[in-house]
Amino acid sequence: MTTRKYYAPHGGHPPQTQLLSDRAVFTEAYAFIPKGVMRDIVTSNLPFWEATRLWVLARPLSGFAETFSQYIMEVGPGGGSERPELDPAAEGVLFVVEGEMTLTIAGERHEMVPGGYAYLPPGCHWQLRNEADAPVRFHWVRKAYEYVEGIEVPQAFVVNENDLEPNPMPGTEGRWATTRFVDPNDVRHDMHVNIVTFQPGAAIPFDETHVMEHGLYVLEGKAVYHLNQDWVEVEAGDFMWLRAFCPQACYAGGPGPFRYLLYKDVNRHAALRLGTR
Template identity: 60%
Template sequence: MSYAFPPGGLPDQSQSPESTAVFTDAYAVIPASVQRDIVTSFLPGWSNTRAWVLARPLTGFAETFAQYALELAPGGGSATPEPDMDAQAVLFVAHGTARLTIGRDAYDLVAGSYVYLPPAAVWTLWNSADTACGIHWIRKRYVAAKGISIPPAVVTHEDDVPHMAMPDTNGAWATQRFMDPLDLRHDMHVNIVTFQPGGVIPFAETHVMEHGLYVLEGTADYLLNRDWVPVGPGDFMWLRAFCPQACVATGSTPFRYLLYKDVNRHMPLSL
């Protein structure tokens, strides 16, 4: 498998600034072509690390989550990575290796490794290799529910998570679910969705879940509200709640993306 990550760098002066980047009230597209060195951020508590911030809670933008692409240079990382004790997180490794600790347990992460970190988890992350490590980091404040406990940490790899075909698709559309959808301890899911070439979402999904989609590989035409947008590796899409969406996978290889959504909680009745 290959997993896209921001390309960095800077186009030379011969390149056109024309782009597919778009920001609307219903959705945003941040294509790989604009994920360059000069738009990175540096974070307190992290050393030799830079971050592309792809989504953050903001009026008229993402409401429930933040999403980063972290690049850890050799020796980079953090002993105090998370400043918000109420935040839970998912880490997904795109390339390179890293050493993760959760409490007293240590794990060696590689491309395709997936980690769920519950709120108040004590964790560290370091790149001890001589090449950079790229990690997708999704953060959400945990919403507690009466009578429901906080879920434990999970460390796994996408190779160990089966593809579950959607009904009546003959495998053309499948999801790797890292958490049991019926486990109400979880108030967010981060999954990998795969479409075989020619696979489709055969209706305009319109639902309460907010989405962040990072294209890992392949190409597609994606319906965002009323617009069909071509997307490919490294492109990021944000969809607000109730934004219609559909998909037609193009090209000759599978179209795959890392999908965030908020789930399993009552709707608050005040803003």
């Protein structure tokens, strides 16, 4: 088993001597949220969560992203929730980047550590608790599940990235690979949350331009990303929020692997009427 690295924010505030300028960018095509802006002042709370705060990285926004929200959750010792998800139509993915937690799904306990991944279908009965003596930090990606008559809803499952083998991109000799947690041909799933890994010097050698919108959280390493018409330097802890059809490419400069958690919406018709997706 390979043990991998995961970046997690810890909040705090910069000193008064720090320069005001930073790398944050918001455009019509993409948003770039550098790790330096994930401070205490922008955390929030949620109903029925104890000893918990969160950073909201993405949310449905008119004229921009439409399909998902993404949080970084921080749950202190003894914290958690017996009523974590209040929307019965929401599906979710949890991905642990630091600490330990106990996820209970329909009465079955799952001990989750860094690299732990859980898929939670709509209507799933789950609870979460931090039974350790240090905070746990994890991503929570939420999406309104798009039901299709005749297609079953996926089942909940829990795995760990460190137990899976990445799938190399054809023609790259393993320099560009994706760790997939569900079969991409399984049309029960209307979103994928994967991990993409680039070895030093690897690249997406063309501007991808596609209908899927993206959330990309850098787990490890650094790279230069081409977003629409801009080149943006990114590193562990940064987040990119890409609108549908935003051109995108990257070059991993090293010295170590460049890895990110990737959200995309898949496997459904494009809505032809406003408000029907």
